[in-house]
Amino acid sequence: MQMNIKVSVIVPVYNAGEQLKSCISSILSQTLREIELILVDDGSTDGSAEICDSYKTDERVRVIHKANSGASEARNAGIAEARGEFIGFADADDRLDPGMLATLYDAAVKTGSDMAFCDYIFCTKNGNKEIKSDLNGDRTYSKNEIRELILPYFFGYSDSEVQNYKNLFPFADYSSYLWLCIYKTSVIRENNLRLLDQKLYYNEDNLFNLNFLLHAERITHISKCLYFYCDNDSSLTKRYFPEFLNAKLRKYDYLRDLIKNNGFDLNFYHRLDNKICIESINIINYYVSSTEISFKDKYKKIVSTLNCNTISEALAKLDLSYIKLSKLFIFLYLEKHKLYRLLLILSSFRNLFRI
Secondary structure, three states, X not given: OOOOOOEEEEEEEOOOOOHHHHHHHHHHOOOOOOEEEEEEEEOOOOOHXXXXXXXXXXXXXXXXXXXOOOHHHHHHHHHHHOOXXXXXXXXXXXXXXXXXHHHHHHHHHHHOOOEEEEEEEXXXXXXXXXXXXXXXXXXXXXXXXXXXXXXXXXXXXXXHHHOOHHHHOOHHHHOOOHHHEEEEHXXXXXXXXXXXXXXXXXXXXXXXXXXXXXXXXXEEEEEEEEEEXXXXXXXXXXXXXXXHHHHHHHHHHHHHHHHHHOOOOOHHXXXXXXXXXXXXXXXXXXXXXXXXXXXXXXXXXXXXXXXXXXHHHHXXXXXXXXXXXXXXXXXXXXXXXXXXXXXXXHHHOOOOXXX
């Protein structure tokens, strides 16, 4: 391949089926022609490997076949082989707007940014919905602005922000999606950035972005919906994962280490405690909503979740006076006082008591 590659797009592929063709076509039809597509077949058994190989007639396509080890390792294999100035990612069942890569690449080059990212469209059987970040309009953020305005939300919320944490829709939660961004390859390589094992650390996308931003000098947001995320019931986040709690706890330990090792203010530990309290509700709802464990085991999961040291200590420090009477207040109150049976009952009515 003689062209100067501007963006390498990495797609982990595992039993993606016919949806894979739509994804590949949307990448190869990008208005930015100087790209390479790296398809990483992660041990597929449904014919996806053959679909990948069928596109090798396009000189921009490279295919890696490997034993199954999960999406994170598949992406890491792609990172190791990428030759582009920037690296982007896509999921095998999603699609890109034809102008996505050109828009992000041009923005990154024009502003001298290490990362450029956009908004997306959430596609379901019931229709599509635009998902916008809380970053209004196109904007470039300096290193200081990244540290002051963006990084705090990767660790959690202040006391006054807990009440409206969902309405904030902080960039840190929104940007946990790799496929919204292109990343300067040199920053990834120079700092040896890789995806953590998704089975050991929950939300590994989020941690990758956090680590990248710790080294970024400048990033740019483009306020356009350029990626089509298609709801997939077979994704890891939709399947029952027995180690869900432990993966969350490992993530919290990882975040504490980052606070300590990067000279963040001590209030970041308090922000993290508040985040842990909020996410404890999600952990309980995750287990209670599962159809794969008994009612009795769901109760045990609630007890074990609220009695692990990390969550128990965070709840003990939670100041409920900042939270108005609401479903959020009720759940946090019940958790703080370890009223397990009431939590199990309320969590069972997911539509009525969804937080």
